Amino acid sequence: MISSILFIVIILYAIIAYNNLTRKRNNVDNAFGSIDAMLKKRFDLIPNLVATIQQYADHEKATFTQITALRTKSYDQLGESEKAEFDRTFNAARRSFFMVAENYPQLRASENFMHLQRALNETEEQLSASRRTYNAAVTDYNNAVMTFPSSIVANIFSFTKKEVLTIPEEERSAPNVKKLFQS
Amino acid sequence: MEPNFATLYESLRPTLEQLEAKRLELKSKGTKTGLIAGGICLLIGCAITIWSNTSPIGLAISLIIGLLVFAGCIHSQSSELCAYYKRNIIATLVTHLCPNARYQPEQGISEQIFIKSGLFSTPPDRYHSEDLISGQIDKTVFLCSEIVAEEKRVTHDNKGHTHTHWVDIFHGFFFVADFQKDFQGQTLVFRNTWIKLRPGRQRVKLENSEFEKSFDVYSTDQVEARYLLTPRMMEQLLTLDRKFPGKITVSFYNSNVIIAIPDSRNHFETNIWKSQLHNTDIQQEFQTLVTLLSIVNDLNLNLRIWTKE
Secondary structure (H helix, E strand, C coil): CHHHHHHHHHHHHHHHHHHHHHHHHHHHHHHHHHHHHHHHHHHCCHHHHHHHHHHHCHHHHHHHHHHHHHCCCCHHHCCHHHHHHHHHHHHHHHHHHHHHHHHCHHHHHCHHHHHHHHHHHHHHHHHHHHHHHHHHHHHHHHHHHHCCCHHHHHHHCCCCCCCCCCCCHHHHCCCCCHHHHCC | CCCCHHHHHHHHHHHHHHHHHHHHHHHHHHHHHHHHHHHHHHHHHHHHHHHHCCCHHHHHHHHHHHHHHHHHHHHCCHHHHHHHHHHHHHHHHHHHHCCCEEEECCCCCCHHHHHHCCCCCCCCCEEEEEEEEEEEECCEEEEEEEEEEEEEEEEECCCCCEEEEEEEEEEEEEEEEECCCCCCCEEEEEECCCCCCCCCCEEECCCCHHHHHHEEEEECCHHHHHHHCCHHHHHHHHHHHHHCCCCCEEEEECCEEEEEEECCCCCCCCCCCCCCCCCHHHHHHHHHHHHHHCHHHHCCCCCCCCCCC
């Protein structure tokens, strides 16, 4: 009798733990999807970015040529390595964008620049929020995978530990965004 | 905004002298009325005591009632003095600190905003809001007002009698400001509690451990909550929390930030018994206003580098 009750309790716990792990894994996938959506939004800013800055950025030509080449495809057509490459190139282009703007007051004064600057800041802030959400979801999931007794259920059903994203230093610390609007 | 009270106090001196003259005039008026009304009460009390041939306690009671009526008549003049004080002193303090602000003592923040903030689970049975300060600091439009929201509680004793009493849901300031980012959902920053459950909202765990010790965050959208509560915003809210003696809670709603600051004191009031020439309350009120109006800068709400202008 006692062993039957114990067996039922164990089975019930296993079901609850399995569902809990599945929910947490889905949250991770969902959070990853929101990063992808933000990266796509960022990708869509490329034509505007290139059009605004290109004529001022002769010495940064390589960066902008690279990013323009990526824009020949749609974001969904990019492979994983291309997406990673896009992330690096875009960050370089964004840095160049602000560096070039510091040297050209007429560029800073243009409406197109102002609009793009706002759009870039917005997208980066949302992307940062998505990455932080993803990391929170991964931490939550990993805690469930690695702590006893849910770790037993995780092992049986092959729920494996996931890696958190490395948040760029400028996103972890409070950035001095005001500086971008001065000079 | 230059919070230099000494200079301001000097410029207020003529107004304070007028206020003091007004106080003495009202006190004298109240005294006259009080003497008549209190005297009548005392006489009636004495007459009843003598006519009914009761003990001297009746005379003592008559005397106490007479004195209370006398004091009440004088105190009743406080409301007129208070109105004058608000119109001439508090309004000057407000415009000195924020030239684009308007002080409306009889106006307040609507009950609808209070409820929609989502910070209080119980809708108030009795709601009063006054001392509205509205205006704009640089690009940020704001509202600030005192609020007293109460819940009615009815109890029944053994004899079947019904007792009604009022319990505060919130007593303090509400500060509502236009937030620098647009957002759709609602994010609530409550005080940290043991029970982490808010129906209809997800708990948002944030990276700042100090912030997590003080607050529990709930939101309709995890990503949006982090979009609003950036590492910098969390630091700013912690700093703001330390500035107020009460424990603040925050709601991000309808592209606004709503800050509830509990404070049991009824601010921006004066009374007939206090000399207005050496009124230390004015300096305290000045400091309260400085702290309230600096919220916009403390949270850096004028920084408009995102798509919302």
